[in-house]
Amino acid sequence: MTAIIVVLLAAILPAKNFGGGFTADHELKAAAKSFNRTAKEVLQPAYPRLAEAIVDELSLQDRSGTGVDIGGGPGDLVLELSSLTPCFFWLDVDLNPFFAEYLFRGALDQGCSERVSFIQADVHKLPFRSDFADVVVSRGSLQQWKDWELAFSEILRILKPGGKAYIGRGFSANLPIETARDVRGRQGGGPRYDPEAFAGRLRGIMNDLDIKDYELKRPKSQQDEVNYGVWIVFRKAD
Numbered sequence: 256m257t258a259i260i261v262v263l264l265a266a267i268l269p270a271k272n273f274g275g276g277f278t279a280d281h282e283l284k285a286a287a288k289s290f291n292r293t294a295k296e297v298l299q300p301a302y303p304r305l306a307e308a309i310v311d312e313l314s315l316q317d318r319s320g321t322g323v324d325i326g327g328g329p330g331d332l333v334l335e336l337s338s339l340t341p342c343f344f345w346l347d348v349d350l351n352p353f354f355a356e357y358l359f360r361g362a363l364d365q366g367c368s369e370r371v372s373f374i375q376a377d378v379h380k381l382p383f384r385s386d387f388a389d390v391v392v393s394r395g396s397l398q399q400w401k402d403w404e405l406a407f408s409e410i411l412r413i414l415k416p417g418g419k420a421y422i423g424r425g426f427s428a429n430l431p432i433e434t435a436r437d438v439r440g441r442q443g444g445g446p447r448y449d450p451e452a453f454a455g456r457l458r459g460i461m462n463d464l465d466i467k468d469y470e471l472k473r474p475k476s477q478q479d480e481v482n483y484g485v486w487i488v489f490r491k492a493d
């Protein structure tokens with residue numbers, strides 16, 4: 256009986272094809288609202304530092320171009336990147352369309368709505384032509400991707416020759432340890448995974464896709480007390 260009710264409800268409620276299965280709109284809305292709260296109330300100190308690290312390490316300061324944040328959620332990283340790169344156009348690409356309103360609201364508050372946008376898309380099938388983006392970034396999304404080889408080959412495809420990707424989870428090395436400790440504390444210790452195994456998987460993907468020019472980052476890995484995460488920075492060959 257319960258199964259029949261669930262099937263009937265699924266048939267009449269608005270739903271989206273979300274990562275291989277249908278998810279009702281009200282669940283996607285609730286997920287977007289809940290993560291937006293986490294971003295604003297818990298993770299907030301991490302975004303400006305991460306944006307600074309990306310802009311610095313990829314030398315984006317005085318450049319113009321197009322940047323894509325995959326799984327950008329409510330757009331906190333995109334907005335920070337946008338304020339540091341006034342000649343860049345940033346796209347927040349996320350599977351869940353209900354994040355769009357948070358990005359656009361933030362862009363209006365920040366006065367950069369002409370330089371950012373939102374596109375609903377799956378990293379496994381990006382709706383961009385090849386050689387489209389100067390930069391692709393992503394934070395805290397890849398652990399949810401179903402097929403890393405496909406996802407990373409899509410990222411490689413949309414990057415311009417010489418373009419760079421900065422992808423991973425966690426924090427950047429420039430986040431003060433006290434702040435990182437505080438954020439992890441509010442997260443109840445943070446996500447539990449084996450950073451070494453995660454790094455090994457990323458190395459394997461670089462190998463499989465024949466990407467030679469890459470750097471694997473384990474910020475502050477010597478301070479095992481706080482897991483700063485794992486990042487891969489790579490460049491598409493010219």
Ligand SMILES: C[S@@+](CC[C@H](N)C(=O)[O-])C[C@H]1O[C@@H](n2cnc3c(N)ncnc32)[C@H](O)[C@@H]1O
Pocket residue numbers: 274290294325326327328329330331332348349350351354376377378379393394395396399400401
């Ligand atoms: C933990 S949130 C991180 C959001 C944002 N990057 C941040 O750091 O604030 C993970 C995000 O990845 C998105 N996501 C998961 N799988 C995805 C996929 N296959 N394609 C695009 N986005 C995806 C989710 O919808 C969610 O917004």
